[in-house]
Amino acid sequence: MRSYWMDSTADAPAHPPLDGDRTADVVVVGAGITGLCAARELVLAGREVLVLEAGQVGGGVSGHTTGKLTALHGLRYAQLTAEHGPEAAALYARSQEEALRHVLALCGELGIDAEAERLPAYTWTSDEERAGEFLAEAEAARTAGLDARYVTETGLPFPVAGAVRVEDQLQFHPRRFLLGLAHDLVGRGAAVHEGTRVTGLRERADCRLTLAGGGTVHARDVVLATHYPLDCHASLMARLTVLRELVVAAPVAAHEVPEGMYLTPEEGVRSVRSAPYGDGRRLLIVTGESFVPGTDDAAGRWARLADWAHGHLPGFPGGRPPYRWAAQDVHSVDHLPYVGHEHPDTQHVFLGTGYGGWGLSHGVMAGRLLAAHVTGRPRPAWTELFDPRRTLPLREVGDVAREQVSVARHYAAGFGPGPRCTHMGCELGFNEAEDTWECPCHGSRFAASDGRVLQGPATRPLDVPGG
Numbered sequence: 177m178r179s180y181w182m183d184s185t186a187d188a189p190a191h192p193p194l195d196g197d198r199t200a201d202v203v204v205v206g207a208g209i210t211g212l213c214a215a216r217e218l219v220l221a222g223r224e225v226l227v228l229e230a231g232q233v234g235g236g237v238s239g240h241t242t243g244k245l246t247a248l249h250g251l252r253y254a255q256l257t258a259e260h261g262p263e264a265a266a267l268y269a270r271s272q273e274e275a276l277r278h279v280l281a282l283c284g285e286l287g288i289d290a291e292a293e294r295l296p297a298y299t300w301t302s303d304e305e306r307a308g309e310f311l312a313e314a315e316a317a318r319t320a321g322l323d324a325r326y327v328t329e330t331g332l333p334f335p336v337a338g339a340v341r342v343e344d345q346l347q348f349h350p351r352r353f354l355l356g357l358a359h360d361l362v363g364r365g366a367a368v369h370e371g372t373r374v375t376g377l378r379e380r381a382d383c384r385l386t387l388a389g390g391g392t393v394h395a396r397d398v399v400l401a402t403h404y405p406l407d408c409h410a411s412l413m414a415r416l417t418v419l420r421e422l423v424v425a426a427p428v429a430a431h432e433v434p435e436g437m438y439l440t441p442e443e444g445v446r447s448v449r450s451a452p453y454g455d456g457r458r459l460l461i462v463t464g465e466s467f468v469p470g471t472d473d474a475a476g477r478w479a480r481l482a483d484w485a486h487g488h489l490p491g492f493p494g495g496r497p498p499y500r501w502a503a504q505d506v507h508s509v510d511h512l513p514y515v516g517h518e519h520p521d522t523q524h525v526f527l528g529t530g531y532g533g534w535g536l537s538h539g540v541m542a543g544r545l546l547a548a549h550v551t552g553r554p555r556p557a558w559t560e561l562f563d564p565r566r567t568l569p570l571r572e573v574g575d576v577a578r579e580q581v582s583v584a585r586h587y588a589a590g591f592g593p594g595p596r597c598t599h600m601g602c603e604l605g606f607n608e609a610e611d612t613w614e615c616p617c618h619g620s621r622f623a624a625s626d627g628r629v630l631q632g633p634a635t636r637p638l639d640v641p642g643g
Contacts, residue, residue: 177610179240179501180425180451180459181351182232188355191233191362193371196391200226200367202550203385203395205374208238209350209536210528211401212357213278213543214550215366218399221551225366226393227358228385230373234354236631237403237535240503242423242449242463244437245279245536246297246345247272248324251309251441253316255511260561262319267558268512269320274556275540276346279353288356291349291452297437298330300339307338314340331434332448333490347437347449350536375635377407379525388635397550400518400527401543403535404506404619404633409519412564415509416530418619421445422465422474424482425499427457428491446484459499460485460492469504469621470605470614478609502610504619504631505533514564515542516549526550527564598622599634613638 178186202218204211207229218225229235247269256265283290301310310326317324323343330339358368376386377398385393400406404418428450438448447463462485465477478500485492508514508530515528515538526549528542545562548555560566595604595613602617612630613622620634627638 177501179423180461180499181239181243181349182235183499184349185351185355188233188351191229191358191368191370193389194226194228194369194387194391194393195389197393198226198367198391199394200224201395202226202397202399203228203383203393204399204401205385205406206236206401206403207233207354207358207368207370208236208401208403209234209354209539210543210546211399212354212361213540214399214401214546215361215543216357217544217547218550219361219364219366221547221553223551225361226395227361227366227368228372228374228387228393229368229370230629230632232370233358233368234351237503237505238354238539239351240423240501241350241536242447242461243350243451243536244297244345244347244447244449245276245540246342246437246534247276247322247537248297248299248317248340248342248345248439249532249534250299250439251313252511253320253322254309254313257316257319259510260512264561265316265320267561269317269322271541271556271558271562272534272537273322275537278540278544279346279348282357283348283353286356286360288353290353290356293347294344295347295436297342297345298327298339298439300330300332300336300438300440302335302337302440302442304337310338310340317342330438331436332438333434334488345437347451349451373629373635374406377525379522383524397524397526399546399550400525401546402632403504403529405518405527405529406633406635408633412514412518413618415514416618417507417509418469418504419466419507419533420469420502420504420614420619421463421533422477422481423461423463423499423501423503424478424485424497425459425461426485426493426497427453427455428460428489430456430458432489432491433458433460443484444480448489460489462489462492463503468616469619470607470616472605474607474609504621505535506530506619507532513538513542513562515545515562516559516564518564520565595638595640597634598629598636598638599632604638613640
């Protein structure tokens, strides 16, 4: 069940696993968009950089997104303004627009054909009673500095009650972009190693990383770009939740595709975009059905999403679509990413997480900000906004407490006869659609066939009968 982005780049050259022990100025753990953007900035700053990836370059969450890089994040700006003030909303918008410009600049500078397209982004509602909410979002986004307006015409093949429109956003092929970045890094002297899983990290006089194959790597600084952080401190773990989201896609005639990027928070969330398909058609990509990993009815969710696409989008076929995949998002309790020092006690370990479903724009932003933390170079104005050590707003404390009660239930259930996560012992749920065991506490996923780790924070495989 590979994503289109992975399937269409299956012939990409591989990077060898790390063999033996190594030292480097900086180790970047994870070769997704955060890790590779950080690595490039560090190499340009003269650091010796080692990138360690458990799977393939761009093969994690970055290669299973919808490939939308936009500053319009649902109904984020009205919420940000209300909870953090208009200045915070403006900084947030600037950070996202700068990420968009950075990707376009890199594509031009490095000659990466990432199928980049500039299109308007929409957040729509079909509910007349919610139109005022979307009008307020358009005003908040415009006040934050985006080229935003409220509209009732979107180009979708069905009527909407209202929508926020932001001009000149970006959609692209995320894995082509990341493969181009990795190629450039190697050309500049960095080392990139696929199939190299980090299983432990200790910060003392230096940073010591242990590898699944038995090797050891020493570095002055470490950037954790693993989506859910490796060896996450309990104080940060309590502020993170994980959701899984499904994707269906099918090639359709180009004239049947709406010309934009679309999202609605309704109907379990629905997101629509298209991509060049290579034969004159467009690949219509539809996302939705968010759920906690390890919960029931994954197969039913796939069917509901495919039925919605078939019923709402002309040309999208009925039945099982040609492409199906899923992505996993880490959410923060206050809806802002965590980028910087993981904990007040850490001096040389930095991370980016909590992107809340907008990992391409946040990942670019985070990669550049993490590199600035490592090098000591001037940091952007939004640094404090995304600091993992920021004080939790009082209104969010209840959300943290409720999440911890839910996690405690899964810990208690984990002492029964069923399989337990190798990370912290939570009870695992079975996803029959993807043939995986999944952890509802922190999102670790394991192949049911042999127990291998598909997604962290777990680093040890699951014991399965015959595995």
